[in-house]
Each structure stands twice: as structure tokens, then as C-alpha cells.
Amino acid sequence: MTEQPQPPNQPPTPSGYGHLPGPPQPGYGYPSQGENPYAQQPPTQPMQPMPQQGHFPPPPPGMPTVAMQQATGAAPRNKTAVVIAAAVAGALVLGAGGYFAFSGGGDEDKGKPAAQSSGPADDKPSADVDKGDGSGGSKETEDLNAGRKQGEGKVLWLRTAKIDGPGLGVDSAGQWIVGDTVVKSVWKNLTAYGIADGKEKWTLAFPTPLCSVTRQTTAEAKTVVMFKDGDGDSASCNQMKQIDLKAGKEGWTKEVPKEGLFDIMTSPSLGIVGDTVAVSRSGTASAFKVSTGDKLFGSATAEGCKPDAYVAEKTKMIAIATCYDDDMSSEVSDADPVTGKKTWTFRLPAKYKVNAVYSLDPLVLDIGNEDKKERSIVVLGPDGKQRATVSGEGSFATECTNGLFRSVEVCSTTAVDANTLYMPTVAEPGKANEIVAFDLGTGKAKWRTPAGDGRTLTPIGAANGQLFAYRSAASEQGGEVVSVPAGGGAPTALLRNPSGTAAPIESSFYSPNIDYADGRLFISASRLRAKGTDEKLLMVFGK
16 A cells, blocks of 8 residues: 655644644654751752642643553553552652652561661761761650651651761662662762661762762662762762672773763763663763673664663663754663663654653653743654553643653652553642643643542552552641552552651751652652761651
8 A cells, every 4th residue: 555645744833831732753663673856957058959830621622542552561650660668569769759668577566666777878977068977866765756646657767868078968769679789979988787677787878979870770670870080179970880789899990981072971860670770961961781781772873863862761761962054853662771762753843852851661751842932742652653642631741850850760759650641730839739640642731649638659660560659748637658559549558658757857858768668658858968967868668
């Protein structure tokens, strides 16, 4: 049969958010070859850009209707992928934005938990910035379960940190669950704590601050972190180091080679798939072997459009590239983790860019035209062709990166499982938000679950037909872990955190990492003020 010619592409009608112009053209998806010592206050400057907000009206007339394609084996995300906890069938994992899952058991018969001191700040203080002793924790005998009500869980343990660091504070974004330990990054250190009791198992000290981490690891629990080439303000984040998180040992160390004159190592993002680690930064990207550190491929050797970022999740990798044509258009393609080669390409409409990636399997992209204030969430099939466009009312965050200049990563504040996308709305301060479930086959909203009582609901994973979410704590009420069936319905509380002494501490975490597994909730700080006083670092809840 002779292929019918495609109609010319029309520019998008400037009618607001959620708009994608006309039917896809060849190239558009066609295969190509203070008071509380533990209370943490927001930093003096934002740690990440304020989210852009908007609603998704129904697709415009002429948008092709795409039949639902069954997605199987969907990677529940990496911050954040998901493998459900024992109480609900496995362990929850959320990726680059700050969620991960782990398993392990605590001894719940040993008395009342107390705030414990912590020393992950640096065993060998730097003379020019670390003026403290790295010890932590005051109120070591405080009963963190005082005021706990009937039916509530309890605090199992709390770690604190005492650091005297730079004026803008220090990063503590990394968190990995390996065996019976949880490993946490803080400034110049990686420290492992026993899941059962919170006691320190091992610490690795770095000569300069850690500047980039990824929640992903290899099957052997190895990961790659990055640290600066000096302590000064002009230092570059260009040093890579392999870490064996199971053994607590360092592997190779290498400097990321420049891909050209304008390759500036500003806030690089990392992603691991198989034995490949991708390093994306300021419009340039490279890939290396996790096992050896040897370079595999990069932007400089790519054919056609230049990749700005390689995004990895579970077994998948995609490239987001800029095409240096008159329109400076963008394209997304699959990328072989070993060679970087692509088998399909999805060309975005003129002037559109990728704002966020919600999932790689199925592939869900948030794209937009900043000049015309238009955006759309598109779902692509395994061949790179557009399946559906997501539409629905509400204000949603479109930026999912951690830092002003970081490359696009898999978003950690949304969840995807099989054929459903779960997105939290953005509410005004003091108002409750809601989570909206979208059918990825039709693009339409399926149901909404409100947080209620001025609280916030945040997805922490989805698997086996269930959404798992964290309902934020208030100063007088603990947070909750809830589950909602993929088909909708009333949320079921899996864990209610204690009120009383613990609630003000839990509610004061600013932009925390959240993990839930085996009936336990782990909340940790992603950044510390480092003013030489005790700050909460990692708080664990259970029944």
C-alpha cells in the first residue's frame, strides 16, 4: 500500500498549557535510523527552581486519537523505581529526586528511642570550613514517642548531625538502602547506618564536597558519585568515584574529560543503567563504564543532533538532544547503554523543550514552549511514536531537577506504574493538594485523591496496582503512608506516625528524602544548614 503524504505541520494555537500542534509529521515520532534543636529551616537561597504551574485542558481539535497500548514490565521509576514493601509485596524505591526503598528490621522491644548523636559530617575536618568536631546530637535521652496516641506507630530511631560548614549550608542528598544498612551522604562523607538500630557501620571521607549522586546502583550495589576538584568557589564538579555500597569501599577515581570548549561542569546529573553511568551537565553528556570508569560515548561523537542529557532508569536510557537548525529544535531518542546508538527518534515541535521525564517505561515526557506559555505531557510507545496526550485540570510542577542548572532526570515527585501516571497538584500555602491519576492510554484523568486538612500528598511509588503516597506531618499531627488502588477509592493508611514530641520534628524536614519499606518510613534531610548546631539527619518510623 502506498503511504499517504502527511499534512503540513501547523504552528500551535496560543491557547495556553497542554497544547501540542497538529498531527505528527515525519520526524515527529517516526523511526530514524531555631527553638527545636532538630528543626531545619529553609536555606537562605532556594535549592531548586520554583515549579512552573499550569493546567492541562483537553487536546485541541485535530489531535489524533491513539488506542491504548498495553504496557508490561513498566519500570516504576527510579530519585526512583519501585519494588513494593513486605507489607504490600516487596520494597518501594523512588529515584533521583530523593526517594529510595530498603528492607531490614529493627528491634522494637528495646525501650524508648532517643535522639542519637551522629558523626557523618567529616572525620577529618577541613581547616577553612569545618570548625566543628563533627559530633552531633543533643537531648540524647528525649522520649521521641511521648504523646503517642492509640493506633499510631512510633519513632524507631533518629540520627542528628553537627557541622560547621559553608555559609549556604551543605548537601546531604544521597541515600541508598543496601542489605541491612542505609547509606547517607553528608557534605564530604558517605556513612552507613544499621537499619535495625541506627548505629554507624562505616564512613568514607572525601577530600572535597560531594556534588552529585544518583540513587541508582548496579546489581552488585555499586554506584558512582562526584566530588569537586577543590574547596574554593571556582572548583569544578568533575571528579568521579566508584563506591561499593555493600562493602563500604572506594573503587576507581577519574576526572570527567571535557567534550569541547564549552563543556562546563556545572551541577552534573548522574544516571546508572546496567554497567553504564551517564554524566549530563549544561548541554553536554557522556557515558562511562561503572566497573572501570572507561568512557563509552559522548556528545562530541554523537551523529546528528547533540545530546544535552542521557536519562537512565532501570534497563532503559534515552537521549535528549538539541538540533542546531534555524529553530534550535529538540529531539528525544532511545540510546543503547553501551554504544549510545539510537533506533528511533521523536522530534518535538519547533521551540518545544523537555521540561521533565516522568518515566522511561512507558516513556512519559513533559514538554513545553516557554515563549508561548504552552506545555503538554506526551506518552510515547516503545517505537518512539506518540500514543497519547495527557490532559486535566490542576496546577502541577513541571520542573523535577535538583538544582538550578542540573540536567533533566526522572522526576521523583510523580509515579508511573503500567498504564497510570500519578501527579500531585501544587496548592497555596496552608491549603491541601491532591494526587491526580491519569490513564496513559487515553490521557484523561481517572480520579483525584485530596490530602485534606491543609496537608500535602506526595507519591512515593506505584506498583502492583497500588499508589503509595506520603501525607505530610503537621506540628501537632504525624505524617502517614497511604495506599490507593490504581482504579481509585479511599486511601488506606499503612502507617500513622506519632503525634506529640515527634510531630514537630517530622514536620520541620525541608524537601526531605522519603523511603518506605517493610512497614518502616525513613525521612532524611536533603540539605543541612551547617551552622555548628545539632540538626536532624535521618528519622525512622515503624509499628
